[in-house]
Structures are given as C-alpha cells and as structure tokens.
Amino acid sequence: MKEKDFRDNETxxxxxxxxxxxxxxxxxxxxxxxxSNSVWPLxxxxxxCGIEMMATGASRHDFARFxxxxxxxxxxxxxxxxxxxxIVNKMAPVLKRLYDQMSEPRYVIAMGAxxxxxxxxxxNSYHVVRGVDHVIPxxxxxxxxxxxxxxxxxxxxxxxRKIKLExxxxxxxxxxxxxx
Amino acid sequence: MKEIINxxxxxxxxxxxxxxxxxxxxxxxxxxxxxVSLQGEMVRSLKPHCGYIHRGIEKMCEKDTYPQVIHxxxxxxYLSAHINNHAVCLLVEKALEVDVPxxxxxxxxxxxxxxxxxSHQLWWSSFGMDLGGLTCFFYGLRDREMILDxxxxxxxxxxxxxxxxxxxxMQDIHPNFQKKVHAFLKTFKKKIKDYDRILSGNVIFxxxxxxxxxxSKEDAISYGVTGPSGRGSGWSCDVRKTEPYSMYGxxxxxxxxxxxxxxxxxYMVRMQEMHESMNIIxxxxxxxxxxxxxxxxxxxxxxxxxEYFQRVESARGELGLFVVSDGNKTPYRMKFRTPSFSNxxxxxxxxxxxxxxxxxxxxxxxxxxxxxxxx
Amino acid sequence: MDNETLKARILEIVPxxxxxENKQFLTLLLPAAKLHDLALKLKNSPELAFDFLFCLSGVxxxxxxxxxxxxxxxxxxxxxVIKVKTDDRVNPNFDTVCxxxxxxxxxxxxxxxxxxxxxxxxxxxxxxxxxxxxKGYPLRxxxxxxxxxxxx
Ligand code: SF4
Numbered sequence: 001m002k003e004k005d006f007r008d009n010e011t012x013x014x015x016x017x018x019x020x021x022x023x024x025x026x027x028x029x030x031x032x033x034x035x036s037n038s039v040w041p042l043x044x045x046x047x048x049c050g051i052e053m054m055a056t057g058a059s060r061h062d063f064a065r066f067x068x069x070x071x072x073x074x075x076x077x078x079x080x081x082x083x084x085x086x087i088v089n090k091m092a093p094v095l096k097r098l099y100d101q102m103s104e105p106r107y108v109i110a111m112g113a114x115x116x117x118x119x120x121x122x123x124n125s126y127h128v129v130r131g132v133d134h135v136i137p138x139x140x141x142x143x144x145x146x147x148x149x150x151x152x153x154x155x156x157x158x159x160x161r162k163i164k165l166e167x168x169x170x171x172x173x174x175x176x177x178x179x180x
Numbered sequence: 181m182k183e184i185i186n187x188x189x190x191x192x193x194x195x196x197x198x199x200x201x202x203x204x205x206x207x208x209x210x211x212x213x214x215x216v217s218l219q220g221e222m223v224r225s226l227k228p229h230c231g232y233i234h235r236g237i238e239k240m241c242e243k244d245t246y247p248q249v250i251h252x253x254x255x256x257x258y259l260s261a262h263i264n265n266h267a268v269c270l271l272v273e274k275a276l277e278v279d280v281p282x283x284x285x286x287x288x289x290x291x292x293x294x295x296x297x298x299s300h301q302l303w304w305s306s307f308g309m310d311l312g313g314l315t316c317f318f319y320g321l322r323d324r325e326m327i328l329d330x331x332x333x334x335x336x337x338x339x340x341x342x343x344x345x346x347x348x349x350m351q352d353i354h355p356n357f358q359k360k361v362h363a364f365l366k367t368f369k370k371k372i373k374d375y376d377r378i379l380s381g382n383v384i385f386x387x388x389x390x391x392x393x394x395x396s397k398e399d400a401i402s403y404g405v406t407g408p409s410g411r412g413s414g415w416s417c418d419v420r421k422t423e424p425y426s427m428y429g430x431x432x433x434x435x436x437x438x439x440x441x442x443x444x445x446x447y448m449v450r451m452q453e454m455h456e457s458m459n460i461i462x463x464x465x466x467x468x469x470x471x472x473x474x475x476x477x478x479x480x481x482x483x484x485x486x487e488y489f490q491r492v493e494s495a496r497g498e499l500g501l502f503v504v505s506d507g508n509k510t511p512y513r514m515k516f517r518t519p520s521f522s523n524x525x526x527x528x529x530x531x532x533x534x535x536x537x538x539x540x541x542x543x544x545x546x547x548x549x550x551x552x553x554x555x
Numbered sequence: 556m557d558n559e560t561l562k563a564r565i566l567e568i569v570p571x572x573x574x575x576e577n578k579q580f581l582t583l584l585l586p587a588a589k590l591h592d593l594a595l596k597l598k599n600s601p602e603l604a605f606d607f608l609f610c611l612s613g614v615x616x617x618x619x620x621x622x623x624x625x626x627x628x629x630x631x632x633x634x635x636v637i638k639v640k641t642d643d644r645v646n647p648n649f650d651t652v653c654x655x656x657x658x659x660x661x662x663x664x665x666x667x668x669x670x671x672x673x674x675x676x677x678x679x680x681x682x683x684x685x686x687x688x689x690k691g692y693p694l695r696x697x698x699x700x701x702x703x704x705x706x707x
Contacts, residue, residue: 008607043206046233047551048258048340050210051302055328055338058305073206087549090686091211094203120255120530124243125236126695126700128208146340221630231684238669239693246633400630401606404658416652417630422632490624501608502623513694515612517625525661554684 006157028167035079036163037067039107039156042078044098046085049112049146053084054166056149066156075101079157082139082152086121087129099136105166109155110138113145120145195272196224201539202359203232209306213526221535226528240419241514246481247270247345249514251502254340256516257552259299260495262291265344267501270425271490272346273475275505276485283471284348286464289427290361291331291343293457297368298327298339298452299495307447308379308543311388316378323371326364330357344479348474362464372454380451386459389443393530393542396441403529404522408453411545412446412449414439419493427496431463443538450547482509496520496547520552556602556633561706565635565682569593575638580625582636590639597626597635598655604628605635608652611662613670615696616640620672622646640674648673669694 045053057071072078075098085096099106100169110132111121118130132138139162142155181337194516202213211232217224237256241249246268253264273280301324308316312358326334328338333354335341343350395405400413410417420428438445483505490501497519504513523546531539556564558581566572569589575582585593596606610625619640627634641647651657651674663674664683671692673680682689691698 040313042204044204046211048255051258051339054302054317055321055325057319060322060325075204084237086233088232088234090234090684091203094211094232098204120236120251121240124704126698126703127234127236128703146338148338158342167335231682231686234684236693239698243704364648399657402657404608404656417629487579487582487623491609499608500625502610502612502625504614511616513612515610517610517612521661521665522658525658529657 013174016077024167029164031168032164032166034106036160039068039079039159039163040070040072040077040175041068042075042098042102043071043073044081044083046083046087046091047114049084049114051148052146053111053152055080055153061149061153063153068154068156068162075099076103078102079105080107080109081136082111083108083132084111084114086119087135088127089129090127092135095132105162105163107139107159108132108136108150109140109142109159109161110159111142111152111155112147113143116141116143124177132167184284187506194480197221199536203229206310209548212548212550212553214527214539216536216539216542218536221537223531223534223536224541226531226539228524228527230524230550230554233551237555238514238516239366243510244247246483246511247510250344250346250475251342254342255551256518256555257494257496257499257520257549258340259302259549260295260499261340262288262295262343262497263492263494265342266292266426267416267490267492267494267499269344269346270492271501271503272481272483272489274490275488275503276346276477276481277485278347278475278477280348280475281471281473282469283473284475285426286468287349287353287473288344290461290464291349293460294327294330294361294550296495297457298324300454301327301451301545303547304375304379310383310413310540310544313382313385316375317380319371319374323368326367330364332337333360336476341495345474347477348472352473353468356467358465361461365462365465369458372451375451380448386444388538388541389447390440390536391532392443393545394441395526395530399526399529403526405497405526405546406522407493407495407519408436408449408498409446409523411435411437412545413441413447417497417498418492423491425466425492428460431460433460443541446545458459470498476552480509482507483511494519496549498551516555518552518555520546520548520550521555523548524548524553556631557558558633561633561635563605564592565597568596577636581635582638584638584640587639587641587649591655593637594624594652594655602631604630606630606656608656608658608662611659611666613666613672613694615670615694617696618642620644620670620695622649622666622672624652647671647680648672648675650675651676651677665702668692671695 053148110116115132123130140159142151198217203211213229215227237252249270250265254261257545301320305320306318335343395413397413397415400410400415406417421435433456436449485507488503492499500517502515503511506512533541570581571586597603605626605628607629609627612623613649614621621640622638637687666672668682
C-alpha cells in the first residue's frame with residue numbers, strides 16, 4: 001500500500017484536532033505516542049480467526065514490530081481485545097464481562113467476518129451474534145474470512161493512528177473516539 | 181479465622197473447592213470451560229462446559245446445498261479443513277457413484293497430508309507453549325508458513341480453502357506445486373530434528389508428560405477416543421488403514437502405535453505421524469498423473485433418498501459424516517461425528533487424581549479444537 | 556461375521572427387529588424397550604463384541620423422532636446400525652446406553668439438547684451446548700426461529 005493511500009482515512013479526518021495549548025498538545029503527543037506503541041492485546045480467540053492472529057504474532061509476520069508485543073492472559077492487563085472469531089449467544093455475556101474488566105483506555109478490534117457481522121453464519125444460525133458491535137463498541141473492523149495477517153497488521157496500524165488523535169485534556173473527544 | 185484453625189486436619193483435607201478454567205483461558209485453546217473440582221492441588225473431577233462456540237452448523241447444513249456445506253465444514257475443524265472437505269466430497273461421490281479422476285485422488289491425498297502436518301505443527305507449538313516453552317511457538321509457526329504458502333499458490337487462500345468440490349478439486353494445481361512441496365519436505369526434514377531436540381528429549385518435558393493422564397486401550401475404545409490420542413493407547417484406529425479411501429490403499433505407510441498410554445506417548449505418536457505424512461507425500465508427489473482436475477458433475481447435486489455414512493481420518497481422529505437425504509438438493513439431516521467431541525469426554529476420566537498443572541498437559545495432548553467440539 | 560449371520564444372530568435375541576434398506580451397513584429398527592438389553596449383549600458377547608460406538612445421532616422424521624446408533628467391533632471389524640423410533644414428540648425418552656459405551660454420555664446430552672429426547676438413567680441429563688433456559692430444540696424440523704432462520 002502506498003503511503004498516500006494509508007494516510008487517506010476519512011473517518012480519522014473527522015476527529016482531527018485543531019487548536020489547543022502548545023504545552024498540552026505536546027504532552028498529548030508524547031503520551032499518545034507512547035500509548036499507541038505499546039498496545040497489549042488480550043489472548044482471546046474463539047475460532048478460526050484466532051489461528052491467523054497467532055500466525056500474525058509468530059515468526060513471519062511478527063506484530064511485535066508495532067509494539068503489540070505481549071499477549072496478556074488477564075483482561076486487567078490488556079489494552080486491546082482482538083475479537084478473533086465467532087461470538088455466539090452463550091459467549092456474549094462472557095465477552096462483555098471481559099471488556100468490562102479491562103482498564104481504560106481500552107480498544108476493540110473486530111477481526112474477521114464473524115466478528116464484523118456474523119459472516120458465514122449470518123443466515124440460518126440460531127445461536128450466532130451477528131456482529132460483536134451488538135455487545136461491545138468496536139474501534140476497528142477487519143473484514144475477511146479469515147483476514148490475512150497483513151490485514152490484521154493494517155487494522156492495528158489504523159488503531160494506532162486513532163490512538164494518536166486522543167487528548168488527555170479533552171476527555172469528551174476521547175469519549176467520541178473510544179466509546180462511540 | 182479461629183474456626184478454621186480449630187478444624188480437625190482431616191476435615192481441611194476433605195475440603196473441596198472449585199475453580200473455573202475458561203472460557204477465556206490461554207491453555208484451553210479456545211473457549212472451552214472446565215469446572216474443576218480440586219482437593220488441594222489434585223483434580224477430583226472436572227466438568228467440561230461446551231457451547232461457547234456452538235454455531236448451529238448442523239441446522240445450517242439443512243438449508244444449504246451440498247457444495248455450500250463444504251464451506252461450513254472448513255470452519256468446524258479449521259486445522260484439518262482439507263480433510264473435512266474431503267469427507268463431504270467422498271460422501272457425495274459415493275452416493276452418486278461418481279468415479280473421480282486419478283489425478284484428483286493424488287491431489288486430495290497430498291493436500292490431506294499437508295493439512296495433517298500443518299495441524300500437528302500448530303499442535304506442537306501450542307503444546308510447547310502450554311508447558312512453558314515459548315520457543316516452540318515460534319518454531320512451529322515458522323515452518324507452518326511454508327505449507328500455507330504452498331496452499332496459497334494453488335488454492336488462493338492461506339487456510340480454510342474449500343479446495344475440494346464434489347467430483348474433484350476447484351482448480352488445477354499450480355505449476356510450482358511440486359517444486360515447492362519438495363522444497364518444504366527437504367527443509368522440514370531437517371527442522372523436525374530441532375523439534376525433537378527442544379521437547380522430546382527434554383528432561384523437564386519428560387517429567388511433566390510421562391506417566392501423566394493414563395488412558396487404557398479399553399477406555400479409549402469405550403470413550404471413542406480416536407486419532408493420535410487413541411493410537412497413543414495402542415488402539416489401531418487409523419481410518420486410513422482400516423477403511424482406505426483415495427490413495428491411502430496404495431501407498432506404503434505405517435500406522436504409528438505406542439503403548440505407554442500417557443501424555444508422552446500421545447505426543448510421540450504425533451511426532452512420528454509427521455514423518456509418516458512426509459513419507460506419504462514423497463511417494464505421491466512425483467507421480468501425479470495427467471488428466472482432468474474434476475469429474476463431470478450435474479449442476480444441481482441431489483443425493484438419492486437414503487442414509488449415508490462416511491469416515492475419514494482427520495488430524496484429530498475419526499471424522500464421521502452421517503447424512504440422511506430425502507432426495508432433495510439439501511441434506512435432510514447432517515450429523516458430524518467430530519473427533520474432538522469424543523476426545524473431550526475422556527478428559528474427566530484421565531485427569532482425576534492428577535495435579536492441576538498436569539491438566540494443562542493432558543488437555544493439550546488430546547489436541548482439542550473447540551469449534552470441532554461445539555460445531 | 557458377515558451381515559447375514561449377524562442379522563440372524565440379532566433376530567435370535569430380538570425377534571421384533573426389522574431390517575431397513577441401506578447399502579452400506581446392516582440397519583435394524585428395534586422396539587425401544589429392547590434397546591438396553593440388546594446393547595448389553597452386543598457389547599458383551601464375544602462373537603459380536605461391538606465395543607466402539609462411533610456415531611450416535613438423533614433424526615427428526617417429522618412423524619417420529621429417532622436415535623441412530625452406529626456400532627463397530629474393533630476386533631471382528633463388522634459394523635451395525637441400530638435405530639429406535641418414538642411417536643411421542645412431547646416427552647420422548649429412551650434408555651441410556653452410556654453405561655455400556657461411555658462415549659454415549661456426551662452424545663446423548665447433545666441429542667437431548669438438539670431434539671429434546673430424554674435418556675432414562677443418564678447420570679447428567681442437561682443441555683450441553685445451549686443455555687439451560689433456551690426454548691425449543693433447534694434441530695427439530697418444527698423449530699421456529701423467526702428472527703434468525705429465513706424460509707425461502
Ligand atoms: S470470519 Fe471466517 S475464519 Fe474468522 S472466525 Fe468467522 S468463519 Fe472463522
């Protein structure tokens with residue numbers, strides 16, 4: 001992908017900050033830079049997409065390059081939950097609880113068609129939640145069944161850009177960004 | 181506090197408490213939930229709670245045509261996706277009495293074996309990781325990428341390819357296919373020695389796995405524990421041998437059996453199986469006959485009314501496919517007898533009296549894939 | 556043992572058994588009351604020795620509910636399918652075989668979950684996949700789910 005195309009993201013443009021105090025914006029920049037480069041994911045994989053997530057974390061694709069380094073098994077230590085795989089009705093409350101246990105600021109990546117919309121199980125399945133955004137707010141959607149590791153990396157980069165727009169002085173804007 | 185101190189010692193010992201492993205737990209390989217009742221550190225009993233990834237695939241199959249069903253079988257056991265596809269195709273071909281070209285059989289068998297190696301590599305990675313060896317994770321997945329590359333070139337997808345279709349395969353193999361498979365075999369033969377050096381001979385690993393989780397042959401049969409886990413108990417249950425399909429009747433390979441019945445023997449069976457799979461691929465890869473990559477099939481596939489059953493050996497064990505057809509283009513009832521479901525049922529039995537840490541090793545040695553349990 | 560002798564042998568034990576048409580396996584339809592008895596004999600008599608229950612499925616034939624047992628002998632390599640049916644859709648039940656083949660325990664729970672068929676004497680008759688308060692039995696043909704399942 002060309003740098004120009006990568007930069008071109010209308011949704012993020014909406015949230016671009018203008019103005020602000022010189023000191024505070026500098027502090028923001030530093031904090032956001034730090035935050036965006038150490039996003040720790042939760043080990044959470046329900047099905048097939050989880051294998052691609054593992055592949056992304058392993059030798060060839062290695063998303064440690066982006067600071068998504070340490071898989072955390074406990075939600076209390078994680079910053080981002082990558083919902084990799086189908087969420088069914090029985091799992092939905094558990095996912096909600098996991099999300100609630102994470103500390104702010106927290107982010108959600110919906111990985112794969114299932115997490116985005118129900119995917120292959122959209123029709124005729126009596127037990128699948130059609131999109132994890134019915135349960136928790138989602139920051140980045142990554143389509144694909146399963147998405148390639150490159151797609152996941154791209155999604156993560158988008159998340160990092162989103163984090164970089166946050167401000168500690170204007171939590172209401174963070175609210176828009178993080179919470180929807 | 182005082183009351184606790186004053187309790188008689190025996191009473192404290194009998195105290196039983198429950199812990200909840202999962203649904204979100206790194207060593208249950210997905211969203212399995214185990215309710216473990218413990219006495220001290222010993223597992224008294226355990227209750228698996230499934231259904232956290234129950235997607236209703238069997239109901240969906242009743243609404244889908246047979247070629248559509250194939251795409252769903254990929255998602256049941258994603259690590260042996262090719263083999264699951266193969267089962268549906270074999271069943272449809274058997275019911276319609278279609279003779280598939282020789283070339284297709286070769287391709288399918290090679291793909292199946294690649295899937296098996298790939299699945300065992302991933303199992304080895306996560307097994308190592310569960311027991312605390314993070315290196316395994318990187319080694320296993322590094323080598324797995326080579327197989328994914330081969331698949332990607334031919335089928336167009338890294339995994340979940342839905343490459344088989346009734347009557348043949350979706351498209352012909354890529355011209356590079358044979359070359360790449362040879363390259364893979366050459367490298368992996370060297371790399372698999374590393375696997376042995378890291379885990380198989382490791383003292384810590386041996387201590388944690390030998391004598392742990394004993395599953396006798398009778399129990400394996402009674403619980404229906406098939407595949408490498410069953411063969412680790414000395415039960416010769418390989419469908420490739422007992423009921424050969426595709427090319428398995430014509431190639432030479434050994435059914436790997438071990439008789440120690442513990443976690444270590446289940447581990448060794450899988451390690452050996454990777455060698456056997458490479459052996460099978462080697463016999464086939466150079467002699468793929470020329471010809472069509474698919475037999476002529478009708479545009480709409482309708483099975484004659486009746487009941488059909490097809491067994492194949494997936495990477496985890498025996499996959500059975502039971503179809504009741506009423507003559508329509510969709511199955512009337514489709515049942516998947518998935519290997520992991522039966523393998524899970526034995527977990528309670530073999531982990532009783534073990535330490536809680538051993539439970540992780542035992543669970544990993546059964547190689548459970550959770551969507552394969554829940555469907 | 557080939558299918559003919561097998562059939563004769565089983566008819567000796569259960570004279571009411573009827574053969575059903577099937578190209579692959581010998582399929583016998585049994586009266587539900589004889590199921591547990593026969594199962595026990597199938598497992599324990601040395602010349603039958605059906606020790607491996609390799610598939611256990613429920614089927615909804617609209618008029619009837621059925622349970623299908625696929626059996627195999629690991630020693631003699633012969634296979635057999637037995638079927639039991641019931642007309643009762645409200646409260647169907649059969650005897651459990653999980654004391655004979657342990658793998659049946661989970662499979663029977665699954666059938667209960669999906670078809671609502673109860674198994675008498677089963678140690679733990681609960682739903683296995685769905686929540687306890689789930690309404691209806693999804694794999695029955697008359698299961699209605701207006702929200703999720705589209706009828707074309
Ligand atoms: S999107 Fe596809 S690959 Fe991912 S979990 Fe769903 S079915 Fe599996």
